[in-house]
Amino acid sequence: MNVSVNPPSISFFTSATFRTETIDQRKFDKFTDSLGYFLKRKQISYSVFETGYRGDFRYPRYFPSKILSPFILHWIAIKSLFLAKFPKELNELKGLDDLYSYLKKYSDLMSINDFRSLLKRALLIKNWSEYLKEILKKEKPKLVFLNASYGPFGMAICLASRELGITSVDVQHGVSGKYHFGYGSWHNVPQNTGYEVLPRVFWTWTKFDYDAIREWTEASANVHEPIVGGNPFLSLFKIESSLSLVEDARVKLKENFKSQWKNVLITLQPHDKLHPIQKKIIEFRIPNVRFWIRLHPDMKREEKEILRTLSELSGEIETDLANSLPLYTLLECMNLHITSSSATVFEAQQFGVHTLICDSNSSYFFEDVIKEGMASVIKEDEISEIKIKEYLNIKSDQKQKSTDIETAINTLVKKFV
Structure with a gap:
């Protein structure tokens, strides 16, 4: 939703999955709509692009968004995963399957059958990013916010943003910390360049989550960095209770x-x-x-x-x-x-x-x-x-103080917009 006639300073990419709350009989995105509330208070323009998860689009929406065509996204996926052809020389390269077996051994998350399938997944990320780049070229935002950057579509958003010089911000949506494969314990981060498919900034809920990411981002010379922004919906709930x-x-x-x-x-x-x-x-x-x-x-x-x-x-x-x-x-x-x-x-x-x-x-x-x-x-x-x-019978008064979400927004806007 644009809140001014000017080009948006921020673009959100979200999924209908995050419309988990029903408020005034409308589906509320607890992250995008919550952050949008604070942005509107500061008169910062923004736009929202939304996908349906497994064909699930949740209506009516609390704030409007632009729906990304599921037909285009699915067609790109079909071309990348099923119709892609690789040079014959690839089959002659030695060691690819051994490398895949090594990766499979040390990661339960590898659900891909062979190394060529892994290459197809990489191609999917690249092709999705090319589609997203065309959208971002028209929007011209300074910041891109997203959730779950560790999935293929999230990586595509980060890659598209990186190649256009736009700062990507992953907003924590659930469990994080040093044991989460998407947020903790990245090793051998390329210094001064970082990883192209990781977000530039990690918006965390707590200092605990911040510290887990900070452990490895220092090695990237701050190409990747965390910020404590708090839980957007919780902040909205407490402020506007x-x-x-x-x-x-x-x-x-x-x-x-x-x-x-x-x-x-x-x-x-x-x-x-x-x-x-x-x-x-x-x-x-x-x-x-x-x-x-x-x-x-x-x-x-x-x-x-x-x-x-x-x-x-x-x-x-x-x-x-x-x-x-x-x-x-x-x-x-x-x-x-x-x-x-x-x-x-x-x-x-x-x-x-x-x-x-x-x-x-x-x-x-x-x-x-x-x-x-x-x-x-x-x-x-x-x-x-x-x-x-x-x-x-346990009821504690130990309630944590909410993070000042507007301070986090000010920090990002001042640094990147």
């Missing part, structure tokens, strides 16, 4: 609350759906406890299956309001949060809500929250009704 859009949600929530009951928010993740530990806790049927089950935005395809599974469980379960009301409105009223690996761990901390982490393998993402006593790892053999009741 008296807005009707928030108050209406609070009223609706309270109308459906049962007095003297405890409330537990369970956030699901696509890779494990309803975790066995979460299921076991629900089936304890603890008196006067209600479970609010919130699906991950990427679980649209699994929604019917999840709801069917939940319908077979006994206990007080709420799904409609848990998925239609803003997350932070829910967290204001929760006594406990349970997840396997959701970034809601960080957000629950902001509201003084303790988190039980079901997946011990993901606990290292939340080391700082665990250290501060706002999260605990729970194992299946440790679960008991008595133990859960103890956690339900």
